[in-house]
Amino acid sequence: MGVGVLLAVVGAILTFAVRANTSVISLPIVGIILMVAGGLLIWHGRKGTQRKRVVTREERPSGATTPTNTVRQTIEERDID
Known part of the structure; x- marks a missing residue:
């Protein structure tokens, strides 16, 4: 700038x-x-520069074979000089 x-x-x-x-x-x-x-x-x-990143995570209780919760998280990042 x-x-x-x-x-x-x-x-x-x-x-x-x-x-x-x-x-x-x-x-x-x-x-x-x-x-x-x-x-x-x-x-x-x-x-600035803006990026979006989507993270999907599956949570399983210990010993379970199928996931009980799916969490989707969107992360926005912005670079500023």
């Missing part, structure tokens, strides 16, 4: 603070592109 913030800040500086004129490249347009890219990286970083 830090890279996204850096891109957004550099883009804002290029768009709003730099008044240099170049005939090759438009600095305000480059700044807007960097701000959009930074915003997308921040959004993607906050979204």
Whole structure:
């Protein structure tokens, strides 16, 4: 997420603070592109990665041959950087 913030800040500086004129490249347009890219990286970083895992377990009393209970458990995991 830090890279996204850096891109957004550099883009804002290029768009709003730099008044240099170049005939090759438009600095305000480059700044807007960097701000959009930074915003997308921040959004993607906050979204994180989410996984679901389903665990099915059969419980049997000692000495029994057939299960008496079936337990299904859903585990949701989320990775946050």
